[in-house]
Amino acid sequence: MGRRRDLYDPTGERHGIPTFPWRLAPDGYATYRQLRAAGLRPGGQGVAAQCLRPRRRRGPLVAYLYRIDRAKPIRPMTPARWAALAKANTARRMCPGCGRDAGYVIPASLGTCVPCAYPEGTTDGIAA
Structure with missing residues (x-):
């Protein structure tokens, strides 16, 4: 081929x-x-x-x-579907560690917001 x-x-x-x-x-x-x-x-x-x-x-x-x-x-978005989408997006912003809205979508690689993932203020695993 x-x-x-x-x-x-x-x-x-x-x-x-x-x-x-x-x-x-x-x-x-x-x-x-x-x-x-x-x-x-x-x-x-x-x-x-x-x-x-x-x-x-x-x-x-x-x-x-x-x-x-x-x-x-394409099927149009109904009010119920818009509400479900908004709820799902809100859930992606909630940190499971501290329970706060992070203000951004929590990265799957971290699993929590950045302050919970790096409590000492480090961003790469090395203490500042």
Whole structure:
């Protein structure tokens, strides 16, 4: 795999699903990000095709494609969903060590706010 003709399989015989070279997908297909930009979502449909780009070290890069005609509109945010999102974001700011609102999202690497993680005022584990 590596030549453009090896990546062109519109019937899906070689790769299992229709496969096209990078940036050469036919009209009617879009990636997940392209669907989101158009205000759409896959809506339960499976991957319809893929685009492959050869990569030198770790195998090919793959972009999964969905059918635009089967895509559904994005569901709007309801007041309950906005409230749940605000509650989740507030929980990410609360320090489990001291119980205060840190004013920022607590880093997962620390697990607590910076003053609780470094009580002596150190920031790199070395005493000042």
